[in-house]
Amino acid sequence: PGVIVLENPHCQSGGRVLPASYIKEVRELADERGLPLHLDGARVFNAAIASKRTPAEMAKDFDSVMFSLSKGLAAPFGSMVCGTRPFIDRVRRYRKLLGGGLRQAGFMASAAIVALQTMVDQLIEDHRRAQLLATKIRDIPGIRLEPSVIDTNMVFFRLEQDGLSVPDFLAALSQRGVRMGTLREGVVRAVLHYLVSDHDVDTTANAIRSVLQAEPR
Incomplete structure (x- = not known):
């Protein structure tokens, strides 16, 4: 291995924030093996808000950090990589080798x-509305939150209704003006963002209820 990478918050765990104690254990392992530790922090600001810490505190055990500008922070595009000067010099070179160079990038920087x-x-x-959505759909028959605890702006739930597949469920939601996605078999992911209002959360919960209570064809 050449590097250890941790994602925080961890998407496949339902957007949960990694415990600080776990990160310290991985840091010790990395030091024992002489490996750098990288933070895939696409939503690290969400993790910081959820744990009432600063982004700097979230990143202090890592050698390098990436965070996204276009997810929770809602910039139109872009990500940032942070690290030592020699590391950033290497990043710049590989970015360009892989076609990531961009001229006239000032407008991107302005949005960032x-x-x-x-x-x-x-x-x-965003976090409050995710918890609100979870509360509204928790008791709908055919829905099981997975996990039941909501740390950030993502709500994962499993469909437990016979005869209704995830693709069919998502298609029916889309017809009602609500779009969600899936990352693993049988599990739906809803991501809350700044364009989603409390009214939209109500609309979403009602759409889910409508799909699950619809008469089978």
Whole structure:
């Protein structure tokens, strides 16, 4: 192995925040083996908000960090990589080798600055609405939250209704103006963001209920 990578928050665990104690254990393992530790922090600002820590505190045990500007922070595009100067010099070279160079990038940087300056506190609302959605759908027959605890802005649930596949469920939701996705068999993922209002959460919960209560064809 050449590097250990941790994702925080961890998507496949339902958007849960990794415990600080676990990260320290992995840091010790990396040090024992002489390996760098990288943080895939696409939503690390969500993890920071959820755990009431700063992004710097979330990143302090890592040698390098990547975070996305276009997810919770709502910039139109882009990600940032942070690390030592020699590391960033290597990143720049490989980025260019892989076609990631861009001229006239100032407009991208401007959008990134706006996102970092104005959107971080908004993540609190995204988390609140995710918890609100979970509360509204928790007791709908045919829905099982997985996991039941909501840390960030993602709600995962498993369909437990005979005769209704995830693709059919998602298609029926889409017809009602609600779009979700799936990352693993039988599990649906809903991601809350700044364009989703409390009214939209109500609409989403009602759409889910409508699909699951519809008469089978």
